[in-house]
Amino acid sequence: MMDQPYNRRNFIKTAAVAGIGLGFNLSAAPVWVKEKGNRVGIIGLDTSHSTAFTKELNKADAGDTYYGYKVVAAYPQGSTDIESSTKRIPGYTEEVKKHGVKIVDSIKALLKEVDVVLLETNDGRPRLEQAMQVLKAGKPMFIDKPVAASLHDTVAIYDAAKQYKVPVFSTSSLRYMPSVQEAAQGKVGKILGADTYSPATIEKSHPDLFWYGIHGVESLFTLMGTGCKSVTRTQTENTEIVVGIWEDGRVGTFRGTRNGKHDYGGTVYGEKGNMSLGPYGGYNALLSEIVKFFQTGNLPVKPEETLEIYAFMEAADESKRQGGKSVTIQSVMQKSRS
Known part of the structure; x- marks a missing residue:
C-alpha cells in the first residue's frame, strides 16, 4: 500500500468494537511475517517500565529466556509537562545507559537502530504522533498503558496499524x-x-x-x-x-x-x-508475552478487546x-x- 498522508478523521470513521454491530473487523489484517532481528528500541524514559524491561532483557544471564531480544537504543523524551513523568527522565536515561543502551535524539534516529519498538511514553497525548512514525517504518510495536489520551486517538492508532499491516498490541501487566x-x-x-x-x-x-x-x-x-x-x-x-x-x-x-x-x-x-x-x-509475565509477540507477530490481545476497554x-x-x-x-x- 502506498504511504499516504495521515488523516485522523478518515481513520476514525472506519473503526468499531467487535460485537456492537458496526461492521469492522480489526483482526482481519493480513498476517505479518517477522523479519530477522531482535534489536529492541524504547520510546519514552519517563516510566519505570522502561528501566524494568531493560534490566530484564539485557541482564547477563538472560540466555534464551527472551529469544535473545535486547534493548539497544532509546529515545528519552516523554511528557513535556507532567511533573511526575518529566522528573524521571534524567535518572532513567542514566539507568538504561548502564545496560548498554544507546541514547538517540529522535524517533527517526531510533527507528534506524532497531527491529521492534516498546512505546513507553507515560503521557498518552503524543502517542498517536509517535505511533504513526513507528507504523510507517513497519516496526512491530508494543504500546504500554494508556494507548493514547483519548478514545479517538486509540481508534486511530489501531486503524493505522491495520492500514500499514504492522502488528500492534497493548495491555496492562x-x-x-x-x-x-x-x-x-x-x-x-x-x-x-x-x-x-x-x-x-x-x-x-x-x-x-x-x-x-x-x-x-x-x-x-x-x-x-x-x-x-x-x-x-x-x-x-x-x-x-x-x-x-x-x-x-x-x-x-x-x-x-x-x-x-x-x-x-x-x-x-x-x-x-x-x-x-x-x-x-x-x-515478567507481560514481558514474556511481549517478546513472543515480537517473535511470532501473533497478537496476545485482539484489537477489538483493547478498543472496548478504552470505550468502557x-x-x-x-x-x-x-x-x-x-x-x-x-x-x-x-x-x-x-
Missing part, C-alpha cells in the same frame, strides 16, 4: 496477574461476573481512568471478555465505582481507589465457585458528565468517529 489468568483459563468454570479493583490516580490531561484505572479495568475484561453493552459510574473524591452490563446479562464492576494502600485484586464469580484475585505478580473507560467519563446515567459502549464509539 495486570492482565497477567497469576490468579486472573487462572480464572480466565477455567479454574472457576464459566465466569458469571467479576469485581476488580486498582488504584485510580487521576491526571487532569487524560480521561479519568486512562491514567491508572486502566489496570483494574484490564483485569476486568481479561475475566469477562468483550461484549459490554452499557456503563454506569459513581464517583466520590477518593473512590470510583464503574458498573458494566454485558450483552449476556452478566455484570462486571471496577472499583478505583485514590487513598489508602495501593493494591490490585478483586473477586471472580464462576459456575464452580468464587475466587479471590491477587497478589500482583510483577512485569470513555463511557465511564460520559456517565460522570451525565450525573451517573447509563451510557452505551456503542454511543461513545459512534461519537469517537464523528
